[in-house]
Each structure stands twice: as C-alpha cells, then as structure tokens.
Amino acid sequence: MDHVITVDDSISAHRALRLIRRGSTLLWKGDFQNAKQLLAALGRRIPAERGGSFQAQRRRAAERARVLNALVVPLVGHQVLLRRAPDVRTACDQAYGPAQGDRAVPLRELLGVIGAHQLRVRGxxxxxxxxxxxxxxxxxxxxxxxxxxxxxxxxxxxxxxxxxxxxxxxxxxxxxxxxxxxxxxxxxxxxxxxxxxxxxxxxxxxxxxxxxxxxxxxxxxxxxxxxxxxxxxxxxxxxxxxxxxxxxxxxxxxxxxxxxxxxxxxxxxxxxxxxxxxxxxxxxxxxxxxxxxxxxxxxxxxxxxxxxxxxxxxxxxxxxxxxx
Ligand SMILES: C[S@@+](CC[C@H](N)C(=O)[O-])C[C@H]1O[C@@H](n2cnc3c(N)ncnc32)[C@H](O)[C@@H]1O
CATH class of the missing domain: 3.40.50.150 (Vaccinia Virus protein VP39)
Structure with missing residues (x-):
C-alpha cells in the first residue's frame, strides 16, 4: 500500500477525505465502532447518486468505492484487535478461507463479510x-x-x-x-x-x-x-x-x-x-x-x-x- 497513514478516533471525516483524495490509505488503530462511524460519515460526503447513463453511474460507484475502501483495518490472523471490535473469525474464515498471516482489509469489505455471514446464518x-x-x-x-x-x-x-x-x-x-x-x-x-x-x-x-x-x-x-x-x-x-x-x-x-x-x-x-x-x-x-x-x-x-x-x-x- 502506498502512502499508508495510521489514524485513530481523533481524525475528522473532513481531514480523512482530504488525505484519501490525495492518495493516502488510512490504517485505523482506534475504536472499531468509531471507524464504522467515520466510514458512514465519508459515505454521506460522497452520496451514491442515481441518474445519467449506466456507464456514468458505474463510474461514480467505482470512484465512491475507491475512496471508501481507503479506510482499512488490521486483520491479525482473522481477528480485529481493536477496541469494541466484534469477533470476525468465522465470517472471515468463510469469506477468505484459512487465515494466512496478518494484513489490512478495507473496513467496507469487512462489514460486507460480516453482513454475508449474518445472512448465511439467518438465511x-x-x-x-x-x-x-x-x-x-x-x-x-x-x-x-x-x-x-x-x-x-x-x-x-x-x-x-x-x-x-x-x-x-x-x-x-x-x-x-x-x-x-x-x-x-x-x-x-x-x-x-x-x-x-x-x-x-x-x-x-x-x-x-x-x-x-x-x-x-x-x-x-x-x-x-x-x-x-x-x-x-x-x-x-x-x-x-x-x-x-x-x-x-x-x-x-x-x-x-x-x-x-x-x-x-x-x-x-x-x-x-x-x-x-x-x-x-x-x-x-x-x-x-x-x-x-x-x-x-x-x-x-x-x-x-x-x-x-x-x-x-x-x-x-x-x-x-x-x-x-
Ligand atoms: C443471477 S445468479 C442466479 C442464481 C440462482 N439460479 C437463483 O436463481 O437464485 C446467476 C448464477 O449463474 C452462475 N454462472 C455464471 N456464469 C456461469 C456459467 N458459465 N456456467 C455456470 N454457471 C454460471 C453464477 O455463478 C450465479 O450463481
């Protein structure tokens, strides 16, 4: 990852968006629930717009995904060792297969993995x-x-x-x-x-x-x-x-x-x-x-x-x- 900056609860959504737009990836080290709030705040700043051609809508969605995916959280094995983080081991095992070392994943992707696990359990x-x-x-x-x-x-x-x-x-x-x-x-x-x-x-x-x-x-x-x-x-x-x-x-x-x-x-x-x-x-x-x-x-x-x-x-x- 280029330009990785470690950030925590003290960062504002405004500053986070500015850093991302300059090409940085933000590695979150703060509270997990606050990371979710930051992601939601970033999402509100770049709302998913409808309208225009299919290609234009897709381009906007891809750009939105690029920005939101720049907020990443560390996965240690398949654990998130951040304050107030849920246990994501089963969800990650199901999505990614057996854990292979430590890495960082976009928080947005991880929330999708958790949601998919819940849907699988609930049906x-x-x-x-x-x-x-x-x-x-x-x-x-x-x-x-x-x-x-x-x-x-x-x-x-x-x-x-x-x-x-x-x-x-x-x-x-x-x-x-x-x-x-x-x-x-x-x-x-x-x-x-x-x-x-x-x-x-x-x-x-x-x-x-x-x-x-x-x-x-x-x-x-x-x-x-x-x-x-x-x-x-x-x-x-x-x-x-x-x-x-x-x-x-x-x-x-x-x-x-x-x-x-x-x-x-x-x-x-x-x-x-x-x-x-x-x-x-x-x-x-x-x-x-x-x-x-x-x-x-x-x-x-x-x-x-x-x-x-x-x-x-x-x-x-x-x-x-x-x-x-
Ligand atoms: C819209 S989903 C429909 C799934 C399911 N039949 C249903 O109605 O809920 C399309 C499915 O086609 C599968 N698929 C796509 N290309 C295929 C291919 N060349 N051969 C077999 N399956 C394919 C996808 O993996 C996906 O599961």
Missing part, C-alpha cells in the same frame, strides 16, 4: 419455497423473489429430468424438486455456489446432483431452467459475477447450445430482467435474435414486476418458455 425466507435458503459469501442471495414465483406459477410440462444452470444457492433446483420433478441436476461455475447449493439442498432434504462446470452437465433434460447474470457489463469484483455478464457471453453461449441438451419436446425456461434494454446495454430485439440463432423459438412468456428495494421503476422480469 433468506423464500415464500415460493416456504423455507429459507442460506447464501454463502460470494453467492447470489435470492433477496428478490419474483423470479421464484414465476418458476412456481409456470405450468409444468411432463418432466423426468431437469437442469438448473447457474444454480447459486440451489433455490430453483429446490423449487423444481418441490414441484415433483424426479431428477434435477444443478450446475454452477463458481465453486462457492456449488458448495452452497449442496449444503442448502441437503438441509432441505432435496436429492439433486450439483456439478461445478461451465453451463451444462452431461446428458439431456426435458426442462432446462436458467436465471443467468442479467447485466451485460464487465464484472469489477468477485461479487459481481452473479449479476454481470460481459458482452452477454454466458447468455449467448447458453442460448446457442441449450437446444443440444434438450430431450425432444423439451422446454427451456430462461428468466431475465429487461434492465439491459432499459440501460441501453442491449438492443431491443437482440435477445430474440439470440434465441433464433440457437435454433429455439418462443413458446410463451410470463412477466413479473420485481418488488425488491433496488428494483428500477418499470423493470420487468420475464420467464421465457423456449422450445427447439
């Missing part, structure tokens, strides 16, 4: 499932539930085998199993998601295979369900990979090859928000062009309005029923 109640799923750090948390409702509300064709591509917590696999699909195979290319899905499915008493792979497992299915990352832009952090899909690479590859993994007469259920079109990141009609290019056709669509706190006004989530 997220999914009404469509009537149960909780427990997301791991770095795995997509189903805090928006409209897409689960779409999957539950869809008439189920005759299905013996289903694939759930990009399973995350395993939620859609659990829903399909609950609806009576005898055999479900879930995949994800994120090892954290694979471990998380296995754990959730075991806890829910669902017997399903979970495979770490790019897109499809071996064999064919009568139903292929996929809720892919839905924003076609470069992921900036590890946590972005469940949401951002650069140049729609995953979506394109999925639609190009899904037909080869379908049993005759089978269906693909693709769940996608229209945010990409709303942000101008995908042309209107481009999605249907990808569908056609993969030798698929639209057999039906059902729309839902997202209800979660960060939903954009007018945003629609659609379950596309596609056949070969």
């Amino acid at each position: 997220v109640y999914v009404p469509a499932l009537g149960a909780r799923v427990h997301p791991h750090y770095g795995v997509f948390a189903p805090t928006r539930s409209e897409y689960a409702d779409l999957v539950v509300g869809q008439p189920l064709p005759r299905v013996r085998t289903a694939f759930d591509i990009g399973t995350g917590t395993g939620l859609l696999t659990a829903l399909l199993s609950k609806r009576g699909v005898p055999e479900v195979v879930a995949t994800d290319n994120n090892p954290r998601a694979v471990e998380c899905a296995r754990e959730n499915l075991a806890r829910l008493g669902v017997r399903a295979g979970v495979v770490e792979t790019d897109l499809f497992p071996a064999g064919r299915a009568d139903l292929i369900v996929c809720n892919p990352p839905w924003i076609p832009a470069v992921p900036l952090t590890m946590l972005d990979h469940a949401v951002y899909d650069e140049d729609s690479r995953m979506l394109r590859a999925f639609l190009r090859t899904a037909g080869e993994h379908l049993e005759p007469g089978g269906e693909v259920w693709l769940i996608l928000s229209d945010l990409a079109e709303r942000f101008g990141l995908r042309e209107q009609g481009e999605l249907l062009e990808m569908v056609r290019a993969g030798g698929l056709r639209v057999a039906g669509r059902t729309d839902a309005v997202p209800r979660h706190g960060r939903a954009r006004s007018g945003e629609l989530t659609t379950l596309w029923r596609l056949t070969a």
Whole structure:
C-alpha cells in the first residue's frame, strides 16, 4: 500500500477525505465502532447518486468505492484487535478461507463479510419455497423473489429430468424438486455456489446432483431452467459475477447450445430482467435474435414486476418458455 497513514478516533471525516483524495490509505488503530462511524460519515460526503447513463453511474460507484475502501483495518490472523471490535473469525474464515498471516482489509469489505455471514446464518425466507435458503459469501442471495414465483406459477410440462444452470444457492433446483420433478441436476461455475447449493439442498432434504462446470452437465433434460447474470457489463469484483455478464457471453453461449441438451419436446425456461434494454446495454430485439440463432423459438412468456428495494421503476422480469 502506498502512502499508508495510521489514524485513530481523533481524525475528522473532513481531514480523512482530504488525505484519501490525495492518495493516502488510512490504517485505523482506534475504536472499531468509531471507524464504522467515520466510514458512514465519508459515505454521506460522497452520496451514491442515481441518474445519467449506466456507464456514468458505474463510474461514480467505482470512484465512491475507491475512496471508501481507503479506510482499512488490521486483520491479525482473522481477528480485529481493536477496541469494541466484534469477533470476525468465522465470517472471515468463510469469506477468505484459512487465515494466512496478518494484513489490512478495507473496513467496507469487512462489514460486507460480516453482513454475508449474518445472512448465511439467518438465511433468506423464500415464500415460493416456504423455507429459507442460506447464501454463502460470494453467492447470489435470492433477496428478490419474483423470479421464484414465476418458476412456481409456470405450468409444468411432463418432466423426468431437469437442469438448473447457474444454480447459486440451489433455490430453483429446490423449487423444481418441490414441484415433483424426479431428477434435477444443478450446475454452477463458481465453486462457492456449488458448495452452497449442496449444503442448502441437503438441509432441505432435496436429492439433486450439483456439478461445478461451465453451463451444462452431461446428458439431456426435458426442462432446462436458467436465471443467468442479467447485466451485460464487465464484472469489477468477485461479487459481481452473479449479476454481470460481459458482452452477454454466458447468455449467448447458453442460448446457442441449450437446444443440444434438450430431450425432444423439451422446454427451456430462461428468466431475465429487461434492465439491459432499459440501460441501453442491449438492443431491443437482440435477445430474440439470440434465441433464433440457437435454433429455439418462443413458446410463451410470463412477466413479473420485481418488488425488491433496488428494483428500477418499470423493470420487468420475464420467464421465457423456449422450445427447439
Ligand atoms: C443471477 S445468479 C442466479 C442464481 C440462482 N439460479 C437463483 O436463481 O437464485 C446467476 C448464477 O449463474 C452462475 N454462472 C455464471 N456464469 C456461469 C456459467 N458459465 N456456467 C455456470 N454457471 C454460471 C453464477 O455463478 C450465479 O450463481
């Protein structure tokens, strides 16, 4: 780290921001709770603004993250030895793996690690499932539930085998199993998601295979369900990979090859928000062009309005029923 300055409770938010803007990293040695207050005060000085193009919003968010991440706290093993610091050992073990020496981490990141641990312990109640799923750090948390409702509300064709591509917590696999699909195979290319899905499915008493792979497992299915990352832009952090899909690479590859993994007469259920079109990141009609290019056709669509706190006004989530 360049220009590391040790700071404590005596620093004001004004001075901290000035030092950070000059390129310094602030290593906190004071009271942990006061560090949180300083971080909140810095955040208020650079509010997260909405408005403007998607690229402009992202640039502002990246600059805000750069400034806020300059306040770092020392991790000794996986302990924070500061006054009034919580015990973060389990949270850090889960997020970072076994402790390897001492280092400093952005306080903002550490609070995210703690929050993720709390969410994992508490779980997220999914009404469509009537149960909780427990997301791991770095795995997509189903805090928006409209897409689960779409999957539950869809008439189920005759299905013996289903694939759930990009399973995350395993939620859609659990829903399909609950609806009576005898055999479900879930995949994800994120090892954290694979471990998380296995754990959730075991806890829910669902017997399903979970495979770490790019897109499809071996064999064919009568139903292929996929809720892919839905924003076609470069992921900036590890946590972005469940949401951002650069140049729609995953979506394109999925639609190009899904037909080869379908049993005759089978269906693909693709769940996608229209945010990409709303942000101008995908042309209107481009999605249907990808569908056609993969030798698929639209057999039906059902729309839902997202209800979660960060939903954009007018945003629609659609379950596309596609056949070969
Ligand atoms: C929006 S999340 C959906 C998670 C889960 N299906 C759900 O509905 O809650 C997208 C998931 O796709 C996974 N993913 C992204 N690219 C993938 C790929 N090429 N192959 C398999 N999984 C992928 C991500 O790791 C992430 O878990």
